[in-house]
Amino acid sequence: MRPSPAGVAYHLAGLAVAALFLLPFFWAIVASLRQPGLPPARTVEWWPHPAHWDNYAELFRVVPMGRYLLNSLIVVAVAVPLTLLTAALAGFALSQLGRVWRRRLVTTSVVLLLIPGMAVWTFRFHILEALGLIDSLAALIVPALAGGSPLFVLLFYWACWRVPFELYESARLDGAEAWTVWWRIAWPLVRPTTAAVAVLAFALYWGDFSTPVLYIFRPEIYTLPIGLQLLRQMDASNLPLLMAGSMLMIAPVVVLFLVIQRLFLRDLTLERVE
Amino acid sequence: MRLRRIAFPLSYRRQLALFLTPYLVGTLVLVVLPALATVAVSFTDYSAFTGYSTSHLPTWVGLDNFRRLTETPLVRLSLNNTLIFAGLAVPLRLAGALVLALLLGGRRPGTGLYRAAVYLPTIVPEAAYTLVWLWILNPVYGPLNLVLGALGLPQPDWMAEAATARLAIVLMALVQIGEGFVVVLAARQNVPAALYEAAEVDGANRWQSFWRITLPLIIPWLLLLLCRDLLVSVQNTFTPSFIMNYGGPYYATTFLPLLIYEISFDFADWGLASAVLVVVYAWILLLIWGVRNLVEGLRNRVEADEA
Numbered sequence: 001m002r003p004s005p006a007g008v009a010y011h012l013a014g015l016a017v018a019a020l021f022l023l024p025f026f027w028a029i030v031a032s033l034r035q036p037g038l039p040p041a042r043t044v045e046w047w048p049h050p051a052h053w054d055n056y057a058e059l060f061r062v063v064p065m066g067r068y069l070l071n072s073l074i075v076v077a078v079a080v081p082l083t084l085l086t087a088a089l090a091g092f093a094l095s096q097l098g099r100v101w102r103r104r105l106v107t108t109s110v111v112l113l114l115i116p117g118m119a120v121w122t123f124r125f126h127i128l129e130a131l132g133l134i135d136s137l138a139a140l141i142v143p144a145l146a147g148g149s150p151l152f153v154l155l156f157y158w159a160c161w162r163v164p165f166e167l168y169e170s171a172r173l174d175g176a177e178a179w180t181v182w183w184r185i186a187w188p189l190v191r192p193t194t195a196a197v198a199v200l201a202f203a204l205y206w207g208d209f210s211t212p213v214l215y216i217f218r219p220e221i222y223t224l225p226i227g228l229q230l231l232r233q234m235d236a237s238n239l240p241l242l243m244a245g246s247m248l249m250i251a252p253v254v255v256l257f258l259v260i261q262r263l264f265l266r267d268l269t270l271e272r273v274e
Numbered sequence: 275m276r277l278r279r280i281a282f283p284l285s286y287r288r289q290l291a292l293f294l295t296p297y298l299v300g301t302l303v304l305v306v307l308p309a310l311a312t313v314a315v316s317f318t319d320y321s322a323f324t325g326y327s328t329s330h331l332p333t334w335v336g337l338d339n340f341r342r343l344t345e346t347p348l349v350r351l352s353l354n355n356t357l358i359f360a361g362l363a364v365p366l367r368l369a370g371a372l373v374l375a376l377l378l379g380g381r382r383p384g385t386g387l388y389r390a391a392v393y394l395p396t397i398v399p400e401a402a403y404t405l406v407w408l409w410i411l412n413p414v415y416g417p418l419n420l421v422l423g424a425l426g427l428p429q430p431d432w433m434a435e436a437a438t439a440r441l442a443i444v445l446m447a448l449v450q451i452g453e454g455f456v457v458v459l460a461a462r463q464n465v466p467a468a469l470y471e472a473a474e475v476d477g478a479n480r481w482q483s484f485w486r487i488t489l490p491l492i493i494p495w496l497l498l499l500l501c502r503d504l505l506v507s508v509q510n511t512f513t514p515s516f517i518m519n520y521g522g523p524y525y526a527t528t529f530l531p532l533l534i535y536e537i538s539f540d541f542a543d544w545g546l547a548s549a550v551l552v553v554v555y556a557w558i559l560l561l562i563w564g565v566r567n568l569v570e571g572l573r574n575r576v577e578a579d580e581a
Contacts, residue, residue, distance in 0.1 A: 010382060017374060018391035021449055025394070027417045028406040039415075090297035093290040105294070112301060114502065114558055115309055116509040118531040119551050122538045123308035123315075146300025153297055178289035200397070207399025209513045214539065225401035229517065232405065239409060246402035253398050261390040 025250070032056070032243035055244040062234065062241065065248075067220065068227035071137060075223060076205050079141045083148035083201040084194060090147050091156020092186045096168070096178070106157065109150040121214055128215060139215040140208060140223065148204060152197045159193035160186045195260045203253050224249050313555070316340070316548035332545070339549035349550060351525050352533040356508055358440060359529055363447045364503050368496065371454030376484070379462050389459070396452030400513040407446050408433075408518055433519050436526030443514050443527055447507055454499050461495035462488060494569045501565040505558065530554065 033051040036058075059065045094105055125134065133139045147153045163186060171181045187194075209225040216222065222230070228245050235241070284292065316339055318332035343349055378388050395403065410418050411432040419429040430438045465488060473483040512531035515521055521528035521536070528536070530550070537547040 007382065010380070011384060013377060014384065014388040017377065018388045021391045021395055023417075024403075024406050024410055024449070027410060031409055086296045086300070089293040093293035096286075096290050111562070112305060114505055114562065115305060116505050116531070116554065118509060118512070118534045119312060119554065120305055120308040121534065122544055122547060123311040124304060126311075127303060127308060143300070143304060145296050146304055147297040150301065172286065178286050178293065182293070203397045203399070207401065209399075209401040209516075213516070214535075225399060228401055228405065242405055243409060246405045249402035250398045250406075254394065257394065257397055258390065261386065261393070 025254075028243045028246055028250075031239055032247050034240045036238055036240045052240065055240045056248065058241060059231070059245050059248065063227060063230050064219075065224075065227055065231075065245070068222050068224050069248075071221055072206060072224040075137055075140045075208075076202055079144040079148075079205045080198060080201045082141070082144035083152060084198060086145060087147035087152035087197060087201075088156050088187065088190070088194065089182065090153045091158075092160045092182045093178075094153070094157040095160035095163075095186075096181075106154070109154050109157075112150040113154075117210060121210070125215065134215050135217050135221070137216075137221055137223075140205065140211050144201075144205075148197075148201050152201065155193050155197055156190060159190035163189050199253075199256045199260050202256055206253060207249070309551075309555075312548040312551045315544055316552045318545050320544045320548075321542040335545065339545045340552075342546055343549050343553070346546070348525065348528070348536075349533065349546075352528045352530060355440065355526065356529045359444060359447075359511060360504055360508055362441075363444045363507050364500065366444070366448055367451045367454060367503055367507060368500060370448060371451045371458050371499070372496065374451075374455050375458035375462060376488075379459060389455075392455055393452035395449045400510070401517060404446070404514045404517040407442070407514070411442050434523060436523060439519060439523055439527050442518065443511055443529075446514050447510065450510070453506070454503065457495055457499055458492065461492040465491045494572060497565050497568055497572075501561050504561060 030045055030048060032055055033053065034045075034048045034055075035050075035052045036055065094102055097105070128134045128139050128142070131142075133142060143149075167185050167189075168181055171185055176184070207225065208223070212223050212226050216226070228242075228249060231245050232242055315332055317334060317336060319335045319338070320332035374392055378385055378392070410416050413419055413429065413431040413434070416432075419432075422429050432438045432442045469487050470483055473487060478486065508529060509531055511527075511529040512535070515527040515529055515532050516535075519527055521532050534547050534550060537543050537550065
């Protein structure tokens with residue numbers, strides 16, 4: 001089969017777009033593999049000779065990056081499952097409510113999406129302090145109790161709402177409790193949404209820069225984004241090391257995103273499944 | 275049946291209420307109350323920290339903070355910066371999301387990978403991605419200036435000049451348009467295919483079917499995106515402007531979030547910070563009202579056309 005001219009043009013355009021968006025990552029990887037101390041190349045370099053993989057090990061020697069990595073891992077290991085639980089339950093409950101309350105709460109959630117983070121920074125300090133959570137990893141985890149973000153709750157709500165309602169009805173006629181309806185019917189059917197929210201939540205907690213800047217002061221509980229800034233303060237000119245640190249933070253998100261991107265970018269229709 | 279009722283005494287509705295409790299209570303405590311507190315404190319003199327204790331209590335000063343708001347040069351400068359940023363970034367971000375969603379809206383094989391590439395910069399950690407951009411924008415060795423130089427174009431010293439430093443933050447915002455991209459893709463896929471088929475039968479070309487079918491049907495989504503982006507894109511400047519140059523050079527990249535951060539946590543002037551936030555809320559309410567009216571107006575017009 002010969003490719004059509006329209007098809008070729010489409011793929012050329014697609015590849016050009018993809019290259020444009022991926023080029024910064026490629027340049028960062030190349031820079032992360034250069035030998036530290038050498039002056040950077042004066043022309044665009046496509047691959048360093050020899051590739052200096054030791055930069056990634058050096059990261060853990062110059063700053064306690066292992067400690068920061070562990071702290072970040074603790075935060076996501078607790079916060080992501082908790083977010084999935086609270087957001088999935090709230091989203092399911094929204095889909096089951098009567099028309100009036102459902103509309104009220106969905107509208108409220110959409111409006112909540114418009115409250116910028118800066119609006120809550122200062123007084124969240126007082127609340128976290130009253131709860132004794134300032135200067136602890138719990139300050140980074142606590143939003144998970146509230147579903148992480150209204151967006152996650154809304155995503156679960158839309159997914160549960162698209163499940164044919166007869167399925168819920170027949171389970172309830174059999175005498176099932178809300179827990180059972182959620183666990184037996186909604187949870188298995190909204191799995192693509194769960195995967196998408198899991199990755200979004202991972203990215204949210206893993207990359208969180210403002211919360212530790214505002215509420216974390218002890219170096220032992222710094223997370224990766226702060227560790228990266230420390231690395232920069234120590235030697236801003238050691239570019240290979242800085243880029244290696246950046247890639248250490250970026251790579252897990254990229255891998256997770258690529259695993260679920262099919263679900264995420266394909267399943268886009270907003271209609272109810274009939 | 276009976277035994278189960280005893281084991282689970284809550285009615286179905288009460289169980290649903292229980293499921294909603296963590297979300298509602300958590301959001302109330304972590305988002306709604308802190309946001310409302312700023313409204314009250316904007317009428318007071320309040321510096322929260324005296325040696326990291328919070329004993330200093332707010333005292334009523336009426337509209338004093340709002341008067342200081344107009345007199346503080348840093349606040350005016352920052353509002354100005356924010357307007358420049360939003361005026362440049364928001365239309366370009368929306369246009370980019372729209373063009374890419376139209377380009378990659380088809381179902382050809384390989385499309386998924388192109389879409390993934392577009393979304394990727396939006397989801398990666400900003401603290402790391404900003405450092406990557408600092409390298410790209412390095413005036414002497416950065417790949418961007420090397421490319422510009424090879425093309426015979428000027429090679430600006432990006433982070434040293436006010437205008438180019440702002441432009442650098444805009445540039446970074448322009449590649450992080452995954453959310454808008456996904457929303458426009460979804461909106462477009464919900465346009466009934468039958469409409470396009472009918473237009474094709476009538477001999478419309480692709481340009482005409484875009485103007486006559488796609489655009490009118492997705493414009494409510496574009497307006498919602500516009501509304502959200504005016505807030506989100508501004509909020510998202512915090513990490514890049516903090517890391518790239520801490521608001522500099524000469525406060526040129528001190529946008530609203532960094533301003534709030536500085537007033538609250540560097541100057542400990544929570545009254546003034548709250549007054550700035552109240553102005554932001556007024557702006558948000560105005561936006562919601564405006565977009566609501568526009569969407570309603572469009573809907574009425576579509577209905578009038580159909581009648």
